Amino acid sequence: MKKEAVTTLLEVSDLSITFTQYISGLRQRTIRAIINLSVNINHGEVLAIVGASGSGKSLLAHAILGILPGNACVDGKMVYAGELLTPARQAALRGREIALIPQSVNFLDPLMRVGAQVRSGIFNGNSTALQREIFDRYHLAVGTEQLFPFQLSGGMARRVLVATAAVGSARLIIADEPTPGLHPMIVRETLAHLRELSATGSAVMLITHDISAALETADRIAVFYAGTTVETAPASDFCGDGELLRHPYSKALWQALPQNGFQPIDGSQPSIDNLPCGCLFAPRCSLASRDCLTTVPELRSLRGGETRCHHAA
Amino acid sequence: MLLFLLGRILRLLTLLVAVSVLSFLLLELSPIDPVRAYVGADMLKVGPEQWAKIAEYWGLDQPLPERFARWGMAILRGDFGVSMIFRRPVLAVIGERFLASLALMLTAWVFSGVFGFALGVLAGMKQGTWTDRLIKWYCLTLASTPLFWLALLMLLTFAVWLSWFPIGLGVPAGVPTYEVTLSDRLYHLLLPALTLSITGVAGVALHTRQKLVEVLQSDYVLFARARGESGLQVLLRHGLRNIALPVTTLQFASFSELFGGSILAEQVFSYPGLGQAAVQAGLRGDVPLLLGVVAFSALFVFAGNLAAELLYWLIDPRLRPKGDACEQR
Structure with missing residues (x-):
């Protein structure tokens, strides 16, 4: 971690996202997808957001960019570069200062040549020259810009997707699950590109369910569970038996990895329409006491990280 | 591309054959009588012998496949026959x-x-x-x-x-x-x-x-x-x-x-x-x-x-x- 640049770029506090759905006729119900989520990211740092699928990781990305669907209701506070992130501010920033690296090639227009799609992220300067430069940097042959997304190989697609974000001058880059089921070599290459981007001073938010990828790349890791962050810890805390970790879920996650004992815990993530009223992890936690079942633990700082657990010390 | 076009032409030909066979059959089964349509208002003046003569002249006494073959051959030569209502080539x-x-x-x-x-x-x-x-x-x-x-x-x-x-x-x-x-x-x-x-x-x-x-x-x-x-x-x-x-x-x-x-x-x-x-x-x-x-x-x-x-x-x-x-x- 670079010591000189530990200023916060984006601070998300108490973010909640609820969706309104019509079940039958005019009867509505609301679904709480993200609850009291707090996370922050500094300049020049890679923050990994790790959690099982369905824990609301992508929604966080969409909430920061302000591209949630119309039936979503966002509550809480987001501060970007010292300014409150309002919808108008988001509209002005997205694509320019905040960029998204999407999951797959399906996020590219199937009928548009990839060169043109990368160029549409450039707002000033000679766009063709800039696009060629970035293609060159990512070892994409000159002819690639004339290809359509369906003609790209897996590795090329990955580089083009990274290029869409790298071509601008984004200060916050959100990579939403950028390495799903890819060849280890391509995964390593993509992660290296993300590291490079953070080395130039951009903050990179890496959203993934691949803990090893996160550990390899990130400075800090935020662990997601059922729509909230249960712990934020320096990547170096993920070591040994997990004794440096603060939250039982992070420990369980760590110990479930094949190289760390391969021990699963019982149960599964609570479904969003039937959440426990106390700590969200309490029903599966071996440390759970009566407190845990009734009161939601506050987020508190602990040993250079943050956690939401009554018992953490 | 050439293969595609050839395939389509073949499909068109089979379609046209199928459509003509089907419509020919349907007309055969329908109550339409070409002779009656031709004679029209003169029905009362035309006796049964004359009726049969017209039918014979048009080949209506022949079996169905033969009539279809004759019509089909004529079509292939570009002769669709003469419209009875308009008294002009079809x-x-x-x-x-x-x-x-x-x-x-x-x-x-x-x-x-x-x-x-x-x-x-x-x-x-x-x-x-x-x-x-x-x-x-x-x-x-x-x-x-x-x-x-x-x-x-x-x-x-x-x-x-x-x-x-x-x-x-x-x-x-x-x-x-x-x-x-x-x-x-x-x-x-x-x-x-x-x-x-x-x-x-x-x-x-x-x-x-x-x-x-x-x-x-x-x-x-x-x-x-x-x-x-x-x-x-x-x-x-x-x-x-x-x-x-x-x-x-x-x-x-x-x-x-x-x-x-x-x-x-x-x-x-x-x-x-x-x-x-x-x-x-x-x-x-x-x-x-x-x-x-x-x-x-x-x-x-x-x-x-x-x-x-x-x-x-x-x-x-x-x-x-x-x-x-x-x-x-």
Whole structure:
């Protein structure tokens, strides 16, 4: 971690996202997808957001960019570069200062040549020259810009997707699950590109369910569970038996990895329409006491990280 | 490409053979009696012997396969026979009537294409709002309105009450052919064409709307929005590009509906087109003309579908074979 640049770029506090759905006729119900989520990211740092699928990781990305669907209701506070992130501010920033690296090639227009799609992220300067430069940097042959997304190989697609974000001058880059089921070599290459981007001073938010990828790349890791962050810890805390970790879920996650004992815990993530009223992890936690079942633990700082657990010390 | 075209030509040939066999059989089974149709009002003056003579002269006493073979051979030589109603060669009648119908259908086709597309895009962009609901309501109402009834309403309103348009026919009545001007023809064409396109608009608009809604929900539009593109930019950059193909294809594939619609519209407006000729041929037992029209309409609809396919093939890069323009360098 670079010591000189530990200023916060984006601070998300108490973010909640609820969706309104019509079940039958005019009867509505609301679904709480993200609850009291707090996370922050500094300049020049890679923050990994790790959690099982369905824990609301992508929604966080969409909430920061302000591209949630119309039936979503966002509550809480987001501060970007010292300014409150309002919808108008988001509209002005997205694509320019905040960029998204999407999951797959399906996020590219199937009928548009990839060169043109990368160029549409450039707002000033000679766009063709800039696009060629970035293609060159990512070892994409000159002819690639004339290809359509369906003609790209897996590795090329990955580089083009990274290029869409790298071509601008984004200060916050959100990579939403950028390495799903890819060849280890391509995964390593993509992660290296993300590291490079953070080395130039951009903050990179890496959203993934691949803990090893996160550990390899990130400075800090935020662990997601059922729509909230249960712990934020320096990547170096993920070591040994997990004794440096603060939250039982992070420990369980760590110990479930094949190289760390391969021990699963019982149960599964609570479904969003039937959440426990106390700590969200309490029903599966071996440390759970009566407190845990009734009161939601506050987020508190602990040993250079943050956690939401009554018992953490 | 060559193989594709050859395949299509083969398909057309089998289609035409199938259509002629089927329509020939249907006519054989129908109560239409060619001799009766030919004799017409002179029925009482024609005795049974004469009747049999006419039938024999036409080869109606021969078995069915033989008659079909003779008709088929004649068709292959380009001889569709002589229309009994018009007392002229079938091909000449079809040619003349088709030109009139083509003007009608083409106008309706362009109208419905342009207005339907515009309405569909508007509704799709405003999905869920009152604009969208209004357009959907309008389209569904129109789509469920029988064309002949709508045609009658249009006729009543615009021709009878408002007298903006002539009541029917393709040209003014009582004017010699050489004095009929182009504007006369257009004037007579407009109301039937409008009627025909009104129901077409509904289909095109609903399909366009549906496609646009699908595109707007796609991952690539989400990504475009994440990259700071506004609603209008998304529409212009990604929306139109991605709905153009399916919508154009649909527009070409709608030739069959257009043809079906023109039969009704021409009937109501007494517009002298191919559709009206088909109805007359059916009602008055003009077998050669009816068979000719059936074969011709099959060809027409096939041409529309082929055009749609070719267009898709030419425009969509994903369907282009390897080694083509986009794979170079």
